[in-house]
Amino acid sequence: MNTVLMIDDDKELCSLIKKCLDNEGMSTLVAFSGSMGLKDLEENKDNLSLIILDVMLPDLDGFSILKRIREISNVPVLMLTAKNSEEDKIIGLRTGADDYLTKPFSINELTARVDSLIRRFTTLNNIHDIQKGHLIFKGMKIDIDNRTVCVNDKQIDLTGKEFDLLLFLANNKGRVYTKKQIYTQVWEDEYSFDDSNIMSFISKLRKKIEPNPDNTFYIQTVRGVGYRFNREV
Structure with missing residues (x-):
């Protein structure tokens, strides 16, 4: 219940x-x-x-x-x-x-x-309960234990922080986070980046994981607020 x-x-x-x-x-x-x-x-x-x-x-x-x-x-x-x-x-x-x-x-x-x-x-x-150590979405599989990501069965080469950022957003699918909240959660430090640096970091991650570079399928921008992992995937 x-x-x-x-x-x-x-x-x-x-x-x-x-x-x-x-x-x-x-x-x-x-x-x-x-x-x-x-x-x-x-x-x-x-x-x-x-x-x-x-x-x-x-x-x-x-x-x-x-x-x-x-x-x-x-x-x-x-x-x-x-x-x-x-x-x-x-x-x-x-x-x-x-x-x-x-x-x-x-x-x-x-x-x-x-x-x-x-x-x-x-x-x-339920995703956590059914496949411990993995997050499964449409076209994407995140292996938490081995810190690897596959999109459409192709392994994506991510840096450590890119993986941390993706995992943080995916673990909170559908929830909107500001750039400051993302930084303090992923980098676990006081906010020292300016907004343009965070935007650049997310842009690089998107280029690696998005099936279509012209369409933000996984990481969405919420105008005036921040970013979220697509709640529909």
């Missing part, structure tokens, strides 16, 4: 969403404040399939909570907000959100997005 944690201070909305998700066969935990949500996260982080997180909360704001979530978990996060602001959406994606929904929204749209996020998360976990 998939377990969803909802962090929102709107008790009426939480009750409605919990009822709908429970009817879909999910187990739904509800926290009405950021501090309660973080407590529930700590207690259930290994069992969660999704977190639904409101931006506006009475104690901690959603972006602060999201940063904490990303320190300890890769569970998908769907952010909710009453603000129809592109800036809020960009901040959320840059901080590590997987999707964004603006209030008011239809329950059917919410459940569709919940299903999609959980399905992607479960699929990636």
Whole structure:
């Protein structure tokens, strides 16, 4: 059974969403404040399939909570907000959100997005379970133990950092990362590259792994935010 944690201070909305998700066969935990949500996260982080997180909360704001979530978990996060602001959406994606929904929204749209996020998360976990040490995508196989990559059955010659970068993005398929986040995660250091250097590094990796040099099939650019590994592969 998939377990969803909802962090929102709107008790009426939480009750409605919990009822709908429970009817879909999910187990739904509800926290009405950021501090309660973080407590529930700590207690259930290994069992969660999704977190639904409101931006506006009475104690901690959603972006602060999201940063904490990303320190300890890769569970998908769907952010909710009453603000129809592109800036809020960009901040959320840059901080590590997987999707964004603006209030008011239809329950059917919410459940569709919940299903999609959980399905992607479960699929990636199943890849690890079925073929330990390998990631398998359309046309690509990453051998984690031997640090090799094959595209369309042809082995690709990657440098150590190119492999690390590809593995990091592939391990988080569909999640958007800024250039700074990529650098701090892959190089494990404070951000010292400028954006043009990161862009150049990704461009070189793309030229090696993309089946069609004119089409970014695996590593996609999310304009104004950063990069992600294609969620459809």
